[in-house]
Amino acid sequence: MLGLPRWFHRWASPPHVYELAERWRPWLGGLALLTILGGAYGGLVLAPPDYLQGDSFRIIYVHVPSAYLSMMGYTLMAVAAAIGFVWRIKLAHAVAVSIAPIGASFTFLALVTGGIWGRPTWGTYWEWGDARLMFELLLLFLYLGYMALRASFEDRDKADRVSAILAVVGVVNVPIIHYSVEWWSTLHQGPTIAKLDTPSITFDMLAPLLVMIAGFTLCFAWLVLNRLQGEIVEREHDARWLRRFAEAVR
Amino acid sequence: MLFVGVVLCGVAVSAAFALRAFNENLLYFFSPTQVVAGEAPTERVFRLGGVVVEGSVVREPGSLTVEFLVTDYANTVPVRYTGVLPDLFREGQVAVARGRVDSSGVFTAEEVLAKHDENYRPPAVAEALEKGRAASGQ
Known part of the structure; x- marks a missing residue:
């Protein structure tokens, strides 16, 4: 019984998490690189072309992992911000701050790759009024709004608390993005794998996609750890543990 | 904790109302049945969506004009279009x-x-x- 709260508290301790990040970072980075290279080979070389779209379907191997991480990233950011807000854990806010620009980048990537695929497939880069496209764009604005809101405060504690509210409120958008293709008639197609039914994609095309999703997730984690270390250093720049750590590394 | 709960509830309620409004006003496209029933607007531009009927695509020789039928398997609407069709425009899609x-x-x-x-x-x-479908006589 005594062990559990202690284990929990360690996760709120910046030195502990900084050290863990330092240890995991190279592994995550290497594993992400290998997985993405393997998935890209599978997707670009091993997977057969689609019967209708030919080779242009292969953008799925970047688009779907990016879109997935854009939503997963926002959910994680909101959960971290909520934990920081409720239990006043500064490290949780640091996690949310670290996720924001990375999640925004994946959202941007999902929008851009979707447009590149949409031009030859649908006949247009972008359709105003398509619910899936609109809510994904809103997600990008939520990320950017979170960052802009933070930047408008001098005081970091105040920025943490106010921006956490925006992050938590915005999370309603995530299920809306997911179900938009089922609730409204959209140009964007329905779910291929994220449904209870069997996937509407053959295994030789699906396998590289799953590898790419794993690789992108590892890459996301690696990027977040990088930023989190920076964020911890910035927040704790005159803490004694950090000085000891720096001397040990030197 | 209570504050977060209240904010979340408020947001959920307003989101539900916004989505209801969306449902009524922001339909991305109308089906042929809605068009035939007169539910689609006649005075302004709207979108029509449905399956292109197999064998219905007729190209006017010497021009980019093409005519085809769009169906939702209940009603069918004829469509006339002059321009370049996207690559994935197919009958049955x-x-x-x-x-x-x-x-x-x-x-x-x-x-x-x-x-x-x-x-x-x-x-x-x-x-x-396709072969399997043809063999089972569908």
């Missing part, structure tokens, strides 16, 4: 056309987009499926 419907019931499109479905498969599998 969903197309979304933006334009107006005239008094004779013909939909004149300014733009035609192809909606891709959620199915991905290699050509060999697609061919085998």
Whole structure:
């Protein structure tokens, strides 16, 4: 019984998490690189072309992992911000701050790759009024709004608390993005794998996609750890543990 | 904690109302049945979506004008379009056309987009499926 709260508290301790990040970072980075290279080979070389779209379907191997991480990233950011807000854990806010620009980048990537695929497939880069496209764009604005809101405060504690509210409120958008293709008639197609039914994609095309999703997730984690270390250093720049750590590394 | 709960509830309620409004006003496209029933607007441009009927695509020789039928398997609307069709525009696949419907019931499109479905498969599998369908007499 005594062990559990202690284990929990360690996760709120910046030195502990900084050290863990330092240890995991190279592994995550290497594993992400290998997985993405393997998935890209599978997707670009091993997977057969689609019967209708030919080779242009292969953008799925970047688009779907990016879109997935854009939503997963926002959910994680909101959960971290909520934990920081409720239990006043500064490290949780640091996690949310670290996720924001990375999640925004994946959202941007999902929008851009979707447009590149949409031009030859649908006949247009972008359709105003398509619910899936609109809510994904809103997600990008939520990320950017979170960052802009933070930047408008001098005081970091105040920025943490106010921006956490925006992050938590915005999370309603995530299920809306997911179900938009089922609730409204959209140009964007329905779910291929994220449904209870069997996937509407053959295994030789699906396998590289799953590898790419794993690789992108590892890459996301690696990027977040990088930023989190920076964020911890910035927040704790005159803490004694950090000085000891720096001397040990030197 | 209480504050977060209250904020979340408020947001959930307002989101629910916003989505209801969306449901009524921001339908991306109308189905042929809605158009035939007169539910689609006649005075402004709207989008019509449905499956392109097999064998219905007729190209006017010497021009970019093309005519085809769009169906939801209950009703069918004829569409006229002058322009370049997207690569994935196929008979038996969903197309979304933006334009107006005239008094004779013909939909004149300014733009035609192809909606891709959620199915991905290699050509060999697609061919085998097609053969299977033909063999079972469907």
